[in-house]
Amino acid sequence: MKSILIGLTAILLGTATAGAQTFPSGDAAHGKDLFLNNGCYACHGTTGTGGGFVGPRIAHDGLPPEAMLQQIRNPAAQMPPYTEKVLPNKDAYDIIAYLQSLSAGPTPTAANIPILNH
Ligand code: HEC
Numbered sequence: 388m389k390s391i392l393i394g395l396t397a398i399l400l401g402t403a404t405a406g407a408q409t410f411p412s413g414d415a416a417h418g419k420d421l422f423l424n425n426g427c428y429a430c431h432g433t434t435g436t437g438g439g440f441v442g443p444r445i446a447h448d449g450l451p452p453e454a455m456l457q458q459i460r461n462p463a464a465q466m467p468p469y470t471e472k473v474l475p476n477k478d479a480y481d482i483i484a485y486l487q488s489l490s491a492g493p494t495p496t497a498a499n500i501p502i503l504n505h
Contacts, residue, residue: 410452411480418485421478425469435489441465446489455483 422428422435430442437444450458459469459479469479497503 410483411476413477413480413482413484415481415484415488417478418481418483418488421474421482422485425474425482427482430466435486445486447487452483452487455486 423433427435427442430440431445432438432442435444435446445455456479458466459474459482460471462468474482
């Protein structure tokens with residue numbers, strides 16, 4: 388009985404520790420280079436505000452980092468998947484750190500693009 392209890396305690400403690408794990412932090416500056424070099428910008432805009440080809444705004448859209456990683460690996464719909472082979476976890480963490488560092492900024496519309504307002 389005692390050993391069962393000890394076993395159970397160990398399992399419970401193990402679960403608690405795993406649950407407390409935080410998302411790995413990345414290097415946002417390197418993430419920016421990766422964002423521009425992996426074509427993310429083509430769909431999401433160079434600063435993640437959307438308005439590019441097809442991608443939605445991803446700068447400060449409140450998406451948790453785990454969900455960003457999930458989207459990068461197994462996209463919901465139209466986005467191409469980035470496997471670990473083309474984008475290793477370490478690089479994915481850097482891109483996510485970059486996305487989290489972006490300020491929301493204005494969403495581009497015809498009204499706030501100066502050249503369209505002569
Ligand atoms: C070919 C266009 C395209 C490219 C390239 C692309 N995306 Fe996307 N992305 C999308 C679309 C479209 C969606 C909306 C969901 C879907 O269709 O899968 C999306 C959704 C996302 C989301 C989730 C946004 C949300 O709030 O749900 C994240 C995060 C994201 N992309 C990050 C990236 C990163 C990082 C890269 C580069 C490694 C990248 N995307 C490259 C088109 C693209």
